[in-house]
Amino acid sequence: MKIPLHMAKEKDLQAAGLRAVPEEEKQQALVKGIDQYRQWARSLMVMLETCTKCGACANACHSYLGTGDFNNIPAARADLFRKLYKRYFTWTGKTIGRYIGAEDYDAETLAKWVTYFYQCNECRRCAVYCPFGIDTAEITIAARSIMTALGVVPRFMTGVAANMIKTGNNMGIPKPATIDCCEFMEDEMKEETGLDIKIPVDKPDSDILYIPSSADFFSNVDTMIGVAKFFHAIGANWTIPSTVLEAANFGLLFSMDAMKEQNQRMREAAKMVGAKLVVQGECGHGWRAAKMYTEGANGPAPFGLVHILDYAYQNMDKLKFEKLPWRVTLHDPCNYARAGDIIEQPRELLKACVSEFVEMTPNRERNFCCGGGSGILMDEMMDIRMQLGKKKAEQVKELLPLDFFATPCSICKAQLPHVMKFYGMEDLKMGGVMDVVGKAIVLA
Amino acid sequence: MLLYFVGQVLPYIAGAIFLIGVIYRVAGWLKVPVPFQLTLFPAPTSGAGRIAAVGTEVLLFKSLYNNDKNLWLWAWLLHVSLAMVILGHIVGIYFLMNQFTLIGLSASASQTVSAFLGTVFGLTLLISLIVLFYRRLVNPEVKQLSDPADYIDLLFILVIAITGNHMRLPGVEVDLPAVKAYLGSLLAFGPAPIPDSGVFIAHFVTVMLFMIYFPFSKMLHFAGFLVNRAMLVEAAPVYPTPAGTPLRSSFAGARAPVADSGQAKGVQA
Numbered sequence: 001m002k003i004p005l006h007m008a009k010e011k012d013l014q015a016a017g018l019r020a021v022p023e024e025e026k027q028q029a030l031v032k033g034i035d036q037y038r039q040w041a042r043s044l045m046v047m048l049e050t051c052t053k054c055g056a057c058a059n060a061c062h063s064y065l066g067t068g069d070f071n072n073i074p075a076a077r078a079d080l081f082r083k084l085y086k087r088y089f090t091w092t093g094k095t096i097g098r099y100i101g102a103e104d105y106d107a108e109t110l111a112k113w114v115t116y117f118y119q120c121n122e123c124r125r126c127a128v129y130c131p132f133g134i135d136t137a138e139i140t141i142a143a144r145s146i147m148t149a150l151g152v153v154p155r156f157m158t159g160v161a162a163n164m165i166k167t168g169n170n171m172g173i174p175k176p177a178t179i180d181c182c183e184f185m186e187d188e189m190k191e192e193t194g195l196d197i198k199i200p201v202d203k204p205d206s207d208i209l210y211i212p213s214s215a216d217f218f219s220n221v222d223t224m225i226g227v228a229k230f231f232h233a234i235g236a237n238w239t240i241p242s243t244v245l246e247a248a249n250f251g252l253l254f255s256m257d258a259m260k261e262q263n264q265r266m267r268e269a270a271k272m273v274g275a276k277l278v279v280q281g282e283c284g285h286g287w288r289a290a291k292m293y294t295e296g297a298n299g300p301a302p303f304g305l306v307h308i309l310d311y312a313y314q315n316m317d318k319l320k321f322e323k324l325p326w327r328v329t330l331h332d333p334c335n336y337a338r339a340g341d342i343i344e345q346p347r348e349l350l351k352a353c354v355s356e357f358v359e360m361t362p363n364r365e366r367n368f369c370c371g372g373g374s375g376i377l378m379d380e381m382m383d384i385r386m387q388l389g390k391k392k393a394e395q396v397k398e399l400l401p402l403d404f405f406a407t408p409c410s411i412c413k414a415q416l417p418h419v420m421k422f423y424g425m426e427d428l429k430m431g432g433v434m435d436v437v438g439k440a441i442v443l444a
Numbered sequence: 445m446l447l448y449f450v451g452q453v454l455p456y457i458a459g460a461i462f463l464i465g466v467i468y469r470v471a472g473w474l475k476v477p478v479p480f481q482l483t484l485f486p487a488p489t490s491g492a493g494r495i496a497a498v499g500t501e502v503l504l505f506k507s508l509y510n511n512d513k514n515l516w517l518w519a520w521l522l523h524v525s526l527a528m529v530i531l532g533h534i535v536g537i538y539f540l541m542n543q544f545t546l547i548g549l550s551a552s553a554s555q556t557v558s559a560f561l562g563t564v565f566g567l568t569l570l571i572s573l574i575v576l577f578y579r580r581l582v583n584p585e586v587k588q589l590s591d592p593a594d595y596i597d598l599l600f601i602l603v604i605a606i607t608g609n610h611m612r613l614p615g616v617e618v619d620l621p622a623v624k625a626y627l628g629s630l631l632a633f634g635p636a637p638i639p640d641s642g643v644f645i646a647h648f649v650t651v652m653l654f655m656i657y658f659p660f661s662k663m664l665h666f667a668g669f670l671v672n673r674a675m676l677v678e679a680a681p682v683y684p685t686p687a688g689t690p691l692r693s694s695f696a697g698a699r700a701p702v703a704d705s706g707q708a709k710g711v712q713a
């Protein structure tokens with residue numbers, strides 16, 4: 001079968017500190033990888049052994065709804081894994097395999113895995129609707145991590161991984177460029193407000209370490225500006241780190257080892273500036289990785305950890321806004337709503353900043369993914385990405401006309417402009433919630 | 445000879461396989477760590493809230509209700525009637541259908557109510573099994589998802605329900621006190637011969653076979669449900685990490701792969 005992804009070659013793998021397992025050893029390595037993972041995380045075994053094939057998850061998954069491909073039904077996707085798991089790790093699978101749907105490894109196995117585990121956005125919506133709470137995202141995370149150890153990984157992921165190793169951020173931005181970019185933003189703010197609003201880099205003795213998304217230094221500058229204005233307004237002693245200019249943690253999306261390593265960078269950066277509080281910028285899976293994985297990945301953390309939207313919400317009484325005359329809706333990033341407990345905060349901020357806030361349906365923990373989640377941002381996947389974004393486009397279309405579409409996550413911000421254009425809404429303005437805060441805030 | 449095996453040996457084999465099998469599999473899950481909190485938000489924050497959240501799932505199938513009302517109705521009826529039937533077996537046989545005298549009914553009224561409830565739940569079980577079997581055949585997505593075992597599981601319970609309901613047919617007489625005495629002897633580990641009634645033996649044997657089948661099948665979804673739900677309502681981590689919090693797994697303790705080599709080590713850590 002044809003894999004819709006550009007896969008990493010030997011040199012891509014090397015740059016990411018990975019290696020390919022030779023073809024003839026792949027089966028053995030895959031079975032070994034599954035064995036290690038199942039003894040490492042309880043979720044994998046329980047979720048694989050509990051599904052009753054009731055099919056209730058089918059219509060919960062935008063990936064299936066958008067592509068119509070059977071293997072994108074959460075239970076079918078998990079079954080690609082489950083069939084092998086049963087065959088090699090259950091007594092019934094070894095003896096009466098066909099009866100319980102076990103299957104041998106064959107030449108197609110990895111092609112199918114890589115194809116369909118990279119059409120799962122790890123959005124966890126299926127977990128909300130499955131009667132057992134089976135979270136197919138857990139199976140996807142496991143499958144991707146196991147495949148990466150075999151050298152079966154999209155080139156897009158190894159490219160990000162190589163940048164993470166080199167610079168600590170996905171875009172490969174070196175420190176001098178970071179400083180340039182901050183100066184540029186400071187000038188912009190000076191021009192706009194007449195105030196000296198700083199974006200300090202690696203400033204020692206900072207109370208707060210703010211970890212932006214690296215994309216906020218390219219395409220989403222307004223988010224970073226909004227954050228800087230906010231910190232200025234509350235008089236915070238803050239800095240950004242040049243060593244981990246990245247709220248994202250792509251490790252979660254392709255390799256648990258890389259996840260652990262990127263998490264370690266965040267801890268070291270906090271230690272270096274002596275921060276008591278780490279504030280994470282607008283990045284969905286990055287927030288999940290920070291909030292839910294920091295303790296599990298590297299043990300106890302000595303600092304507080306909060307999301308910028310939560311932090312801004314907690315400080316709302318110190319802020320003054322002049323409402324923008326806008327009709328705005330909010331896309332709940334999956335990793336905020338279902339995986340990160342950021343649900344009401346962005347709503348409260350938006351309501352304070354704009355004249356009309358409208359909800360899309362469904363919303364909050366029932367929201368559909370943008371279709372880019374879990375780093376499915378590859379150019380070669382553009383057709384599939386548009387199918388993955390179909391549900392979102394339908395949701396937004398119902399609310400037109402809109403002045404602004406708030407999508408407070410870097411992956412959503414990268415995916416949704418394409419989706420809106422594809423579905424005939426190219427004029428819609430989009431950006432983060434902090435962009436709106438930055439525009440509505442009144443500074444003294 | 446065969447009756448001796450079926451009546452006095454098989455029940456113990458079935459009971460042992462059932463118990464040991466279920467415990468073995470669940471223990472196999474529980475001994476594996478949960479390296480990261482899998483809290484699914486919005487999540488309850490207190491112990492009572494967690495119990496309430498899992499409780500409404502257990503009793504009402506809340507997620508399924510919100511998702512697919514049609515499937516919910518039949519799945520819920522199936523499980524509720526099954527629970528009632530099991531409860532009815534315990535209470536009805538123990539009290540010889542006189543259990544409702546405890547709430548003030550006369551003995552004959554109690555037996556009528558007991559028989560009525562038994563029939564209602566027995567038939568509900570039968571019908572919901574048939575509907576769910578039919579659904580598996582006609583819903584294209586579910587059909588493609590199903591393995592042979594998924595049909596057999598339903599048929600297996602269907603056979604139990606049919607043989608059970610058979611005993612309620614008019615004209616079929618089963619000597620309830622004899623059944624009670626027999627089951628009592630089994631539980632007291634002094635097995636008496638099985639009552640010589642074809643319909644009872646058919647029902648009893650299918651239940652024994654089902655108990656043997658149970659731990660190897662997806663019937664364990666009842667336990668997976670609880671283990672899974674417990675992970676989804678676990679408290680989210682707090683930072684700074686409170687002093688004395690134990691490491692969640694050895695992964696957290698292992699040194700991070702050297703920062704600038706990025707060498708993937710596999711997850712065994």
Ligand code: SF4
Nearest residue numbers: 051054055057075130
């Ligand atoms: S809803 Fe849950 S149990 Fe039903 S098929 Fe999907 S994953 Fe399996």
Ligand code: SF4
Nearest residue numbers: 061120121123124126
């Ligand atoms: S996590 Fe999201 S994309 Fe993946 S199977 Fe579940 S609903 Fe579909």
